[in-house]
Amino acid sequence: MSNDAGRPALDEILDTARVVALPLTTRFRGVDVREAVLFEGPQGWTEFSPFVEYDDAESATWLAAAIDWGWMPQPAARRDVIAVNATVPAVAAAEVAAVLARFDGCRTAKIKVAEPGQRVADDVDRVRAVRRAMGPEGRIRIDANGAWNVDEAEHAMHALAEFDLEYAEQPCASVEELAELRRRVKYMGIPIAADESVRKAADPIAVARAGAADLLVVKAQPLGGVRCALDIVAEAGLPAVVSSALDTSVGLAMGVALAAALPDLDYDCGLGTASLFTADVANPALTPRSGALPVGRVTPDPTLLDAHAASPDRRAWWLQRVTRCYVALSARESR
Incomplete structure (x- = not known):
């Protein structure tokens, strides 16, 4: 009923x-x-x-x-499979290879940086280890979850620029800070992606209106579902990459459906995070195979x-x- x-x-x-x-x-x-x-x-x-x-x-x-x-x-889905990235938590550089090994065939890695209690030097070591493991053709993006102020972000991006970053995700917390940082680092050629400034904002389009980002990171659950997220991307008029909210395989299938429905999808998506679990609710779990996930619903194993x-x-x-x-x-x- x-x-x-x-x-x-x-x-x-x-x-x-x-x-x-x-x-x-x-x-x-x-x-x-x-x-x-x-x-x-x-x-x-x-x-x-x-x-x-x-x-x-x-x-x-x-x-x-x-x-x-x-x-x-x-x-309706516009594609049958979704290419996904590996996700590297704020681990020590020596642990990077073991993390990447859990993401079969992924050609892109998103690396967590700006972890409380760590330094930029720790981020540099971690990103260097990922670049070494993935080789020059691998794609590397960083995610600071809004933890830096503008000066800190500018300094960190200078320190990490040698690793050929695909983009920097939410380096600062506010739309105003993102806009200022984007102006400062534009000459470096590192795009700025907005995540929290979309999914946790009263106005998820404000970041695009302010010219504060080059692309959006969208997540199905926090944005109210596949259709709501599609509407936000369409109104923003910016490229989008779909990411997970550390969902189980059931929730990841929702994110995969969002990625499959986008008119354009130019980036590997952050939907391979079931590889960060030691157990899941589906058999097999929705983890990357040859760097991709299939489109379709997931039914949990009782x-x-x-x-x-x-x-x-x-x-x-x-x-x-x-x-x-x-x-x-x-x-x-x-x-």
Whole structure:
């Protein structure tokens, strides 16, 4: 049964909800275990997994995406497979080769930089190790998650420019800082990509309007689903690369569908992150094969859902969160 807004009733979501906890190979975004809620709609399985620090107002958009993916037909795919990048956490240079080995055939690597407690010298060592492992033809991009101010970002990009960066993702936090940095480093030929300035912004088009980025990084769950993300890309008028939110294979399939539906896709996408898990909910997991992922929905394996079920208290925490976000979403849509 659905309500007047076309959403399923809350009970319909909770009836099939499974809460899972998946361990990571390496600490990433400050976590060692990734938790998610999976539930089944008429279109197939879907995922709700906003990071635990996000408030209900922001997380409600993730729930809207999960409902849309599980209950609504999706835009047609324009391609059958999606080329993806390897993702290198802020590990020591000596650990880079082992991380890259988990991403079969990937020709591009996104490297986390600006990790709290580390220095630019650590970033340089990590990026150098990736360049050495991938060779001169490999594509390298960095992601600072908005951690630098403009001067720090300019200094770091100078230090990393020798490694032939494809682009720098969210080097600074604000649109104004990105615009200033883009002016300062334009002569270096390193494009600026916006991620948080799109998915965490009240106005996701502001970064394009301000001339603060050369391309957008878009994620299906945080932007409200495949169709909402497509609308943002179309309005921004900038090239886009699709990335994950450290989803399970179920959620990654949503991101793959977004990448498949984009009119143009000039970049390898950050959707290979299931390779950062030691376990997943699908068999096989949606991990890169020859550097790419197939387009299509993913159905979790019941045995794996049982094996990686979250503890009872965490399950209760997540189901309460779903309920609160459902209420917030209902209130938002009734305005």
